[in-house]
Amino acid sequence: MGHRDPRRLSRRQFGVLGTQVSGAVIAVLLGIPIVGFLISPLFRQQQAVWRKVGDIAGVPDGEPTKFEVAFPQDVWTTAEENLAVYVVKTGDNTKVFSNVCTHMQCPVRWETALHQFLCPCHGGLYDINGANVGGPPPKPLPQYVHRTDGTTLFVQNRFTEEI
Amino acid sequence: MIALLALIAPAFHGLQTQLPAQAPQGNNIVGAQIAIGSLFSLHILIAGLVSGAAELGPAIEFLGYVRQRRNYDRLAHGLGRFITYYFSVSSTIAILLITVLLVGFWGHFWTTIVTIGWWPLFIEAWTFVLQVSLAYLWYYTWEPMRAFKGVHMAIGGLLAVASFLQVYMIDVIASYMLTPTNPQNPVRLALNPTSYPLTVHRTVGNLAYIGFAFGGFCAIRYLRAKTAENKRFYDWAGSFGLLWGVSMTLLQPVVGYSYAKEIQLHSYGSWYKMMFGSLSPVFLWQITLLGIMFLTATLYFARRLRTDEARGSGILKLLAVGMVLTTLLAAQPYALGFSYETVAAAGLNRPFWDGGLINPLGSMIPWKVLALMFYTLIAIAAVVWYLRGLPGVVWGSARRGEQRILMLMTILTMLMMVTMGFIRENGRGPYLISGEMTIQGQQAVPSAQPTPQSSP
Amino acid sequence: MRRRLSAAYEWFDERTAIRSLLRKGLYEAVPVRGAWFYTLGSATLVLIILQLVTGIFLTLLFVPSVTEAWQSLNYLKEHDAFGSIVRGIHLWSAYILLFVIGLHMVRTFFSGSYKRPRELNWVTGVGLFVLVLGMAITGAFLPWDQAAYWTAVVVTNIPAYTPFIGSFIRALWRGADTVGPITLSRTFGIHVWLLPAILFPLIGAHLALLRKHGEFGSYINYRGAYKSREGVDVPPAPAQRPIEPPYPAAPSEELWAAPLQTEDFYPHQTFKDGIVSAALVIVVFILAVAIGAPLEAIADPATTSYTPVPEWFFLPLDELLVLVPQQLIPLVLVLPTGGVLLLLALPFIDRGPERNPFERPAVMVPGAFAVLFVVILTLLGSGRLFNL
Structure with missing residues (x-):
């Protein structure tokens, strides 16, 4: 072996190289589709849909009122899921809040006694304008993109700001 | 025994439901408040030590047994002596607080709190009996029971449990006063919103307090040691x-x-x-x-x-x-x-x-x-x-x-x-x-x- | 007949060497004293096998789909008494497994068994602990009732607080921005395939390492224990009897290399193992029949009356979520991650030969603090949830 030209591959080195290359080829050919499969849902655009919430003429001023809206679940299933929206009217101004807490996305509820939105999971508090005023939530309560047609409210399955 | 007494207790409880509308009131509210404030501080300072010692002492005795160290045994024995000396002082202040000040000046409050917290207070009273009998037993059988260390440590363990229960029961009342719940439900009462945090806070606090306290005591003894x-x-x-x-x-x-x-x-x-x-x-x-x-x-x-x-x-x-x-x-x-x-x-x-x-x-x-x-x-x-x-x-x-x-x-x-x-x-x-x-x-x-x- | 059977056994042994395998497996030496504490490991194994078996049979019915997962389990609850027991066993043995594996870990920590040459036993054990926790959390997503849904929402949202790549990790697990059909499919796959595929080989490695170095046991089995006796300054003489394999555990310090007294694994240790495991399985069975596995109302994202309550083993972390203010939320990731890293590093930090827990306060005291903090957080968390 020693008298061989060191610049040339020995039979043994060739064997080692061949094994490693074969392994790498298999790993790459398997890996690319698997990683692509895993992250592909992240690049899918969610379809924007408008849904009717209902007539908000009866919503009292300064008191959040809960409505339920059905949105498509947006993958293969045709089933829809109900989401809760809180409609808050203050004068002419209408805000449509989601009930998703910005801390851990638990379901927020309006507590009349506290006059605040309370997240029961970790005690997050939001005031009537959705500002995070107590507990751990880092951001204000998310608002839905909405429009009104007379007194009929429509919302889109998107928030005005990312959470 | 507690369980047995607890069974017959509701019979007495039934007698208590009629509350006086207004109990006789003390005239000097500010004076009473000062008296209560200073007496409560004194009570906390001494009772915290006694209950801390009754929980820590048995633990140190156990540690000494496991490690076969005489120092630990001597320290635990010292804590036992402290409890036997100061138990009576501590409970005298507690009883003074209840009889003279609470019942005397704030009779209506006392009646209300007894009605609400009948169960905890009932158990509380019995833990005093348990604590004092176990503490004396634990302290005075130290040398005689050296050959039966396991039994002796079990007595110590019971003493620690009784002392913990004592703190927990009074914490139920104390925490209820800050965060009241539905008093009709004994479980709600015992687990009111601040009863866990207060009990943990106080138990750990009492344990720390006795450590610092005997630390200072030992420092004085060290300086005088021959x-x-x-x-x-x-x-x-x-x-x-x-x-x-x-x-x-x-x-x-x-x-x-x-x-x-x-x-x-x-x-x-x-x-x-x-x-x-x-x-x-x-x-x-x-x-x-x-x-x-x-x-x-x-x-x-x-x-x-x-x-x-x-x-x-x-x-x-x-x-x-x-x-x-x-x-x-x-x-x-x-x-x-x-x-x-x-x-x-x-x-x-x-x-x-x-x-x-x-x-x-x-x-x-x-x-x-x-x-x-x-x-x-x-x-x-x-x-x-x-x-x-x-x-x-x-x-x-x-x-x-x-x-x-x-x-x-x-x-x-x-x-x-x-x-x-x-x-x-x-x-x-x-x-x-x-x-x-x-x-x-x-x-x-x-x-x-x-x-x-x-x-x- | 007997001769025939014995001939068949000879035939089989000639081709598989089963006899020497069995002999090696069964008649190995284990330390004598404190043997009841060593049953925690085998109890963990038995409970994991219980999980595997009941889990396999649950997949014969369960449908991992947001529209049908709850229905399939509701069917089980309403129409299939034995199926309900199987699900009950799956749930309760998981709960008890988490408890027992924790005790097993604490026992190993206190006895100093992770020291040279058994560092990798400990490292694989920490890996198993993390995997079992992962199994428990992913399993909690699957029934798709209210409890499962909100657990899924909160748990998948925690990694979102990782700096820079947080929302990417969250979306990777959820398969979308919000919890939905892909979340359930992915979590199901992780629960029944991905994690078990790592878990079971790791169990094999853990057991192989155990057999290689022998059970350490406790310091009381060793000559080094003399130090905890006051007034004894010299270690006792080495044992006169021959030391059985796998002892001495090499390379280990002389005082801690071989137990003073050993006995055969079978039937002495297996007797104790069997008693403890059987007792646990009986408890699991009783709980499965008497209480069973609960199934709440079907998941409803629009609820404003349901209060999500975490699984009990999640309580310390949940209480941290309450206590940590908004600017410091990533702490709830840092603390558990740091804890696991510290656990992995433990045998490489605490390298001294001493095994007696009372002679290693610099390791035992921080360990005790960690346990105390977890216990206190659990207490505070349960008190808080009770009063919601």
Whole structure:
């Protein structure tokens, strides 16, 4: 072996190289589709849909009122899921809040006694304008993109700001 | 036996449902308040020690048995002697509080609280009986039962359980007064929103307190000790007491913070008073005092290791510097006036550079929370490095300086206990039972909690 | 007949060497004293096998789909008494497994068994602990009732607080921005395939390492224990009897290399193992029949009356979520991650030869603090949830 030209591959080195290359080829050919499969849902655009919430003429001023809206679940299933929206009217101004807490996305509820939105999971508090005023939530309560047609409210399955 | 008595107790309970509309009232309300305040402080200072000793003593005895160390046995025996001496003093004050002051001055309140907290108070009374009989048994059978150490330790264990139960039962009442729940349901009563945090806070606190207290006591005995053996023992016991006290105290920031969190959710008015209102200066003093306590302990650790040139004294000095910085951060006042409430009332709730009186570096979130976290972390590091250095320490060689620190530590701890008691007793004001009964009128007023406002 | 059987056994042994395998497996030496504490490991194994078996049979019915997962389990609850027991066993043995594996870990920690040459036993054990926790959390998503749904929402949202790549990790697990059909499919796959595929080989490695170095046991089995006796300054003389394999555990310090007294694994240790495991399985069975596995109302994202309550083993972390203020939320990731990293590093930090827990306070005390903090957070968390 020693008298061989060191610049040339020995039979043994060739064997080692061949094994490693074969392994790498298999790993790459398997890996690319698997990683692509895993992250592909992240690049899918969610379809924007408008849904009717209902007539908000009866919503009292300064008191959040809960409505339920059905949105498509947006993958293969045709089933829809109900989401809760809180409609808050203050004068002419209408805000449509989601009930998703910005801390851990638990379901927020309006507590009349506290006059605040309370997240029961970790005690997050939001005031009537959705500002995070107590507990751990880092951001204000998310608002839905909405429009009104007379007194009929429509919302889109998107928030005005990312959470 | 308790279970048996508990079974027949409802029969007596039925007799109690008729309340007098108005009990005779004391004339001098302020005088009574001062009397109650000072007597309660005294009660907390002594009762905390007795119940801490009754929980820690058996644990030390067990440790001594497992490790086959005579020092631990002697220390546990000493704690047993302390309990037998001071149990009667402690319970005399407690009974004085109940009979003379509570029943005498605030009869209506007392009747109400007995009706609400019948079960806890009933068990509480029996834990006293259990505690005293077990404590005397435990102490006086020490030598005779040396051959039956297992049985003796079991008696000690029962004593510890009785003492814990005693603290828990009175905490049920005390926490109910701050965060009332439906008193008809005994489980709701026993597990009211602050009963867990208060019980953990107090039990851990009592355990820390007894450690610091016998640390200071042993320091005095060390300085007066004549024999080499006594010097060895008191030096070791003082160090052990401080080490134990710090180890327990460093659990308190987490428990205390959680306690405050429950008060915020369930008794907003009291919380506001403590954080932003008239009690906030006391709270600031308390968090500063906590830092001073940790700092003093770290200094003891560093000095004790240096005396015997054991390793780790340098790192402990560094930790002490970190503790000074943390204490300075914790001591930052949020409002540069009496309290946030007064500053806000004057319309000056702006940062000081905008001409206001607010110091953003003193805000609870995140600065005080960070300070509390650093307290805990630095204290853990200090305890660990002291333990690492301990094999290099020769007991009996401590200097006067270390012993003075131990005594100072005892005084700081007592200050802390009084401060905590003051905040607790005044946090509910003007209510005796939060939202239901006031100090002055003693009338049950309809639930009128202050409306929560956005916390700044 | 007997001769025939014995001949068949000879035939089989000639081709598989089963006899020497069995002999090696069964008649190995284990330390004598404190043997009841060593049953925690085998109890963990038995409970994991219980999980595997009941889990396999549950997949014969369960449909991992947001529209049908709850229905399939509701069918089980309403119409299939034995199936309900199987699901009950799956749930309760998981709960008890978490408890027992925790005790097993604490026992190992206190006895100092992780020291040279058994560092990798400990490291694989920490890996198993994390995997079992992962199994428990992913399993909690699957029934798609209210409890499961909100657990899924909160748990998948925690990694979102990782700096820079947080929302990417959350979306990777959820398969979308919000919890939905892909979340359930992915979590199901992780629960029944991905994690078990790592878990079971790791169990093999853990057991192989155990057999290689022998059970350490406790310091009381060793000559080094003399130090905890006051007034004894010299270690006792080495044992006169021959030391059985796998002892001495090499390379280990002389005082801690071989136990003073050993006995055969079978039937002495297996007797104790059997008693403890059987007792646990009986408890699991009783709980499965008497209480069973609860199934709440079907998941409803629009609820404003339901209060999500975490699984009990999640309580310390949930209480942290309450206590940690908004600017410091990533702490709830840092603390558990840091804790696991510290656990992995433990045998490489605490390298001294001493095994007696009372002689190693610099390790025991921080460990005790960690346990205390977890216990206190659990207490505070349960008190808080009770009063919601």
